[in-house]
Amino acid sequence: MKEPTVAYSALELPVTLDDVQQAAELLESVIELTPVEHSRALTNALGSEVYLKCENLQRSGSFKVRGAYVRMAKLSAEQKAYGVVAASAGNHAQGVALAAEQLGIKARIYMPLGAALPKIAATKSRGAEVILHGATVDEALAEAKRYAEETGAVFVHPFDNADIIAGQGTIGLEILEQVPDVETIIVGVGGGGLLAGISVTVRALEEKLGRKIRIIGVQAEHAAAYPPSLAADALVPLKKVSTIADGIAVGRPGQMPFDIIKELVDDVHTVSEDDIARALIFLMERNKLVVEPAGSVPVAAVMDREIEKKYGNLGTTVCLLSGGNIDPMLMLKVIQRGLSAAGRYLTIKMMLQDRPGELTTISSIISSLDANVTGVDHTRVGGALSMGDVSITIDMETKGNEHCEEVLSALTDAGYQPIVVY
Structure with a gap:
């Protein structure tokens, strides 16, 4: 993204720090001051301090x-x-x-x-x-x-309105107060109201702080309208949006947030569906936080290390967990996908000859490698099956991607042709 052509103080933006501060006064008795939690696990992984701003614990379950x-x-x-x-x-x-x-x-x-x-x-x-x-x-x-x-x-537009942007920008005030030495702020992006509001607040207060703070947006790769829009310097609607992160599944940026983001934000990064699922499980297991997919994208961006590769050490980093409203059924699917992406859950499908002992042989191979079978589907009838064949689907717990490869290699060496389903 391009550097601002003029100083922040000279930019004519639709939302100002005064607007954000007035919004904070309106919200004083309405919202919760959500906590900032230090993540030891992410800090160890990144090599710099990582904090989580927990808007998933906000009233109604998100920053909105x-x-x-x-x-x-x-x-x-x-x-x-x-x-x-x-x-x-x-x-x-x-x-x-x-x-x-x-x-x-x-x-x-x-x-x-x-x-x-x-x-x-x-x-x-x-x-x-x-x-x-x-x-x-x-x-x-x-x-x-x-x-x-x-x-x-x-x-009441979800993001393309000055009052909406100012309200979301109050999170920026809280982050600077709760983590005064913050050097990088990472925020999920849908329409852009949240990122725009935070960037207005942070850029306006940088001079008082005496340092520049890196601000990075994150989108799901199949719902990422900002990268092409920023490249074209104009709104570029997506033809299709498909992501588990429904909270940021927006096909067209808001004009007002876009005008702010293109001037004030350092970069907009994208993460995959598997990255999002892995981050959600990581937050649940290591930080004991229930976060919806859209809220986990900043952590997904930290975990994939691409931002770090681009900018070097990120310094003290705050990831904004924007919401925690997740459908339990979606959570089950995301957990399965996340475990699979991390190599901790493997589902395979194979064609076998319908004769005694085949299932025992396969089970012995799997158990000898210390993988734990959690489900078996054994089918003798189907349009793709020949006489004397059966189709078998096996679900198992594994210990990582290398362990998965060991199981698959052992089955292949034994003459089977396992196909990975998950």
């Missing part, structure tokens, strides 16, 4: 209530009477619902058809009306805007 409340608290009495409408896969929905409950405003929330059931239930529990519409957040957004135009309800 900050921007939503600031936006809605500034509405006039007449606007409040018309109510508000929003669209979200879950976190913004819950933030708007909580803010509406606090302010006594009627709220309608459009959520995509695939939204997680716990997020739908949590949104309804705050008194908001939930309408399921469209296959993506972008489709739900379009319908929410149409409803706003038709009824006069105030549309």
Whole structure:
């Protein structure tokens, strides 16, 4: 990314430090001051101090209530009477619902058809009306805007609004207070409101601190609209978005966040689905924190070491865990994927001759290598099966990628042809 062509103080940005500080005053009795936890495991891995800003422990389970409340608290009495409408896969929905409950405003929330059931239930529990519409957040957004135009309800955008950005920027104030020697801040990015708000805050206070702080955004590689947009210096919508990180599954950056990010942020990095799954499990096992996939992407970026390769030692680093609202069913899938990516879970499929002793032979090979079989599916009937053949799928616990290779090599040497499913 390019360096700013003019000093920060000379930039004309849609959100200022004063806006963020005013937002912090509005939020003082509404939000939690979420903790910052030191991660010994990540510190040992990276070679520099790593801290986790735990917005997964925020009210409603994510940072979104900050921007939503600031936006809605500034509405006039007449606007409040018309109510508000929003669209979200879950976190913004819950933030708007909580803010509406606090302010006594009627709220309608459009959520995509695939939204997680716990997020739908949590949104309804705050008194908001939930309408399921469209296959993506972008489709739900379009319908929410149409409803706003038709009824006069105030549309509360999840990221492309100055008050929303200012509210999210209050996290920057907290990070600088809680980790005053921070040198690198890593933030997940969807539409960009969170990263934009934090970057405004941090850049405005750098002069007082007497040093530059590196700010890096992270996107899921199959929902990464910012890298091509920044390269083109214009919004470049994605044709397709597909990621387990539903909280940042946004196909088009917000114009206002984009204008800020292109001037103030050092880089936007991408991580794979396997990286995200590994990070989620790492946080659960090593830091005892339940984080949704979108909230784990900063840790995924630290763990893949690509940022470190590019910039060298990152110094004291803060990873923002933006949310903890994860569907238990998705958690099961992510855990399985993460364990598989780490070489701790292996599922293989093989064709065998249907004769006595074959399963015993395979089991002996696996057990001799100290892998633990957790499930077996034995099928004799199917369109791809010949007479005398069976298809077998075996799930097993393994001890890492090298151990997986040992198991696969042993089965291959014994004349079998194992195909890795996971």
